[in-house]
Amino acid sequence: MPMPPACRAAVIGAGPAGLTATKALLDAGVEVVTYEKGDRPGGLWVRDHTGGKSPAYASLHLNTSRGRTEFADYPMPAHWPDYPSADLVAGYLAAYADTFGLTPHLRFGRTVTSVEREEAGRAWTVRTAEGESETFDAVLVANGHNWDPRLPEPAYPGTFTGHQMHAHDYASAEIFRDRRVLVVGMGNSAMDIAVDASQPARGPVLLSARHGVHIVPKYLFGRPSDATGGALAALPWRVRQRVAETLLRLAVGRPERYGLPAPSGGLFQNHPTISDTILHRLTHGEIAARPGIARFDGSRVVFTDGTADEVDLIVWATGYRVAVPFLDERWTGGDPERLPLYKRVFHLQDPSLLFVGLMQSTGAALPVVEAQAKLAAAYLSGAYGLPDGPEQRRAVTTALRAATARWGDRRPMMRIDFDAYVADLPREIKAGRTRLARGTSRPFTPTRHERTTA
Incomplete structure (x- = not known):
């Protein structure tokens, strides 16, 4: 018989951002499909990745220390050096996927070519170069931004x-x-x-x-x-x-x-x-x-x-361009580096389009994407309520003003202070729960696809 579906979300990318997003969504009871161009998890850290996008080289090591880089939910081994190699990090990410049962939800060898909002059903359609097409209640973009060389x-x-x-x-x-x-x-x-x-x-x-x-x-x-x-x-x-x-x-x-x-x-x-x-x-x-x-x-x-x-x-x-090639300019404004996002996660036009990792941190990336993933999962599971649109826009404007004062015109929209940001997102989740309890915000409601159980 027809049943109201749980939220169904697509994650694009199985690097650190995509893996943490997949884990956080599964932990929150969200149904997840994660698309990955390569043949294994780990993203840009995997040197022989079949996706062909990895910038990792033989001598590459972390430039942030193990203790400041590891996931809170999955510490790196204590006997590792303070600055592990790229190969160790790639293995760590693969072990993360295995430990938390993420691998069955990862679809390898899939290149996402378009993500489109279907206005009639208010569902997102994800299409791949391999001919697949599926609909989702939400899409989390986690495709990274160190793969499109800038000259x-x-x-x-x-x-x-x-x-x-x-x-x-x-x-x-x-x-x-x-x-x-x-x-x-x-x-x-x-x-x-x-x-x-x-x-x-x-x-x-x-x-x-x-x-x-x-x-x-x-x-x-x-x-x-x-x-x-x-x-x-x-x-x-x-x-x-x-x-x-x-x-x-x-x-x-x-x-x-x-x-x-x-x-x-x-x-x-x-x-x-x-x-x-x-x-x-x-x-x-x-x-x-x-x-x-x-x-x-x-x-x-x-x-x-x-x-x-x-x-x-x-x-x-000379660095990399930020590229989200599968999204129309309607969603990126033509320049993903300047894309305004509430808390660097939620699209201001439609919060069912979320981003994990579209930021530039003063510190390590892994704890940041882990915190972002938990915020995204709290929203899609109905446990967190967003502030209203005007308040979101004011927050983005305030953050941009502070970032511009600190960093000038060097990607100010994407900039975050590592320690302040990682501390802020758990507080934001609590604030969102309070908004729900007070009735000043509504929880996310999944689109009702025509799906049935046997």
């Missing part, structure tokens, strides 16, 4: 006759053997790749950047450096910034001492680069700092200070 725009003048590659395509240092290498960028991948290349490359590896960043060693005063930052989390961020910058100067000095450009913003404003080895290689002459690129001249790269170097290979460690 400099506009391109630099002139023609470069050597080889070029994006950091996304880097796998191991053998590609640099006996080549004159230039790495462009100042992020974590740029530093890792420059250090890797400094072993087999011919001559010093050149490291070019237009803007500087703070270089933070993985250990400060015998402890993981992000643990030191976490100890200051109760302080206002400006106070934390002053204290942390003082500690950093005492420990390693300023980047300018190593020939690098001065940071373009304060600590906790720009995401710092975490590296123990880059400063060592700079001081030993194995890596040489260069300013920004001015133009190309055949095999010569001319820099903004007028100097030039012969280069065989350029690695563009």
Whole structure:
């Protein structure tokens, strides 16, 4: 006989965000189907992922410490190093999926091509390149945003006759053997790749950047450096910034001492680069700092200070675009980086479209997506009520104003303060329960699909 269905949700992606979303929804009694392009869970952490989107390379390790990165519901093994390798993290995510019984709900080898809202039935239809089409009450987007390489725009003048590659395509240092290498960028991948290349490359590896960043060693005063930052989390961020910058100067000095450009913003404003080895290689002459690129001249790269170097290979460690290719512009506004979301989870037009992981954190990502997943699951299970639309929009506007004041125009809509945000979402769940109890909010009601039980 016909029965009112429980909520049925689609999750897109089985990386850390998608796995935590799947677990949280199952824990809350929601029926889940999780679509994954690759052949196993773990997303971008899996180096030989058949989805072809992983930027992981052989030497990749966490740049946030184990204790600040692990899931609250599934701690990493205590005997692991403070900064586990990408392969260990990939195994950890696979074990997470097995431990919590997620694997039967994961559909591997599925590329989602469209997610559309059917106005008549108010259901979401998810279609895949493999010819599948199913309807759901809600969709959770968890496809990540470190897989669509970004190159400099506009391109630099002139023609470069050597080889070029994006950091996304880097796998191991053998590609640099006996080549004159230039790495462009100042992020974590740029530093890792420059250090890797400094072993087999011919001559010093050149490291070019237009803007500087703070270089933070993985250990400060015998402890993981992000643990030191976490100890200051109760302080206002400006106070934390002053204290942390003082500690950093005492420990390693300023980047300018190593020939690098001065940071373009304060600590906790720009995401710092975490590296123990880059400063060592700079001081030993194995890596040489260069300013920004001015133009190309055949095999010569001319820099903004007028100097030039012969280069065989350029690695563009210039980041990634945020892309949600299966959503129409109606839902993304044409620019997912600027998409306003309540608590970085709920779409303002329709909260049955939710996002897990569409943020840029000052710390680790895994605890953030775990907290987001629990908030999403509380809503879809009817245990949490959203504030009304105007209040949601005011909250988004307030958060954007604060983020812009802190981070400027560098993806302010996506920015979150790790410690403040992870602490805020459990409070938000409690507030949503209170709204329901007071009758100031209504619980989520699943669309009544024509589904029957035998």
